[in-house]
Amino acid sequence: MNAQMPAASAQAPLAFVDWMRQVQGGMEDVLDRFLPATSVVPARLHEAMRYTAMDGGKRVRPLLVYAAGDIFDTPRALLDRAAAAVEMIHVYSLVHDDMPCMDDDALRRGKPTVHVQYDEATALLVGDALQAQAFDILSAPLEAELGKSDAGVTARQLRMMNLLAQAAGSVGMCGGQAIDLASVGMTLSLAELEQMHRLKTGALLRAAVLLGALGGKTLTADETAALDDYARAIGLAFQVVDDILDATADSATLGKTAGKDAADNKPTYVSILGLAESQALAEKLRGNAHAALAPFGEKARRLRELADLIVQRKT
């Protein structure tokens, strides 16, 4: 059981939807704690960072962090920082991705994007500063907070930093964006499409799972492999479902511009496989994710439920 969490193990566990809402609500407090206050100079930059980060998104990556932390009893102090860090990386990538020189999108999560609400230069700096902030909060000294009994925390933090940096960089998320840009108007094979998404969204989803776990202990090769299998399955499923929703839902439901990929002539799972086969693939990946978690038993309950959520979500 998590040392910082009040004892709840004696009672029945929370229903998934209640656990999810608790984490999502908690993330607003966590981000509030780890983002600079708007009273700090430069106020407008900090206001814009909060405008885009604290908007009640789905918080899929923080949910994965906390769910993976359940398996290894990761201390709450580290989970909060890991969840905030991975979400800041995600949010910064959305801010930059929405800019005119990239996807040129005016609407995100139902609100004007940062460059529309503020200006392009501010959007650029908001993204840059959020990335730095992620590494700042994850590298803060925690030995005092966690006590001398947790002497290995520094080594675990450094390992987490290294994992997050690689997931965010040119052989991770940024690399995926670059491949995505280069693929507009091109015919991609299924393997090429998978590689693009494995980097663009998969790397950071994998980082979320591993950060939550690594905060608790140094993982064995078997544990890492099992979590990798899980992360690969949900990462791919996430993108397949994104493509299904982009093709079938409307903008009001999504909170962003629907049908944009098709309009931009971007290759998607739906355009390559068709709708029915895409849905079957998502379902198959959900099964793979469940199978990967078998060694962790009941402690992987939330990760299993998140695989279901990722495949069954409507937005």
Next chain:
Amino acid sequence: MNAQMPAASAQAPLAFVDWMRQVQGGMEDVLDRFLPATSVVPARLHEAMRYTAMDGGKRVRPLLVYAAGDIFDTPRALLDRAAAAVEMIHVYSLVHDDMPCMDDDALRRGKPTVHVQYDEATALLVGDALQAQAFDILSAPLEAELGKSDAGVTARQLRMMNLLAQAAGSVGMCGGQAIDLASVGMTLSLAELEQMHRLKTGALLRAAVLLGALGGKTLTADETAALDDYARAIGLAFQVVDDILDATADSATLGKTAGKDAADNKPTYVSILGLAESQALAEKLRGNAHAALAPFGEKARRLRELADLIVQRKT
């Protein structure tokens, strides 16, 4: 003496200009080692990262890292990583700063800027990926490389990461950029101008000095204060001299567009203080930098010489 450096202490120390050229030349190898190869996917992104990072810049920040490392016998393995990391943060900030939504500059170090040579989206991603790469290389596991005798390296690395992240973020370099943007066309007081530059360029120069030192040991409060005094003096001097050069040199000498600040109606030391008083201020700051280093004796030789270089440079 640095454990990884071949013994040179028995001979006379290198002349400053030879030491500087050795470090500058060495940085090309160090960056080559720590940047992804162009054979790695996505090749075009990695090519663009190398295009902008490996161009034989002045390498002021790496010079500060190595010079500060001299004082505390910081292991070469850590110095190389710190120097590369701080230079990658600096280079990414130039790439983003040159973009059309910021300074819209076509020339940098005598070459077309990244968004001109490639395109805007690539420039955005090059900057993003270089920032992640900086944190990646600084958080790599080094205990095997440095040996069990250096058990504290993990804690020192984490401290270095935290310092660099804060220097790069919204209360450091990015914050200074935001203040700079907001100040175009405004009349700034000398104090406001100083605060802007303390964040925009001062924070990263300070980080370079402290990273080199922190890699060797946990600093005492007195040591940190002395290095802070030095870093504050050279950080300010650096900007004052930048403004003097912008007002007096030509574009061919600078390798970038000269007179741009005045044309953009940006406040500068020269516009506020005039040329003669700006030159006197730079000289005074050089004296302050030397005074701050007194406690470190002969071991601070390179830091002293760098203060001279920063004030006396012609480009």
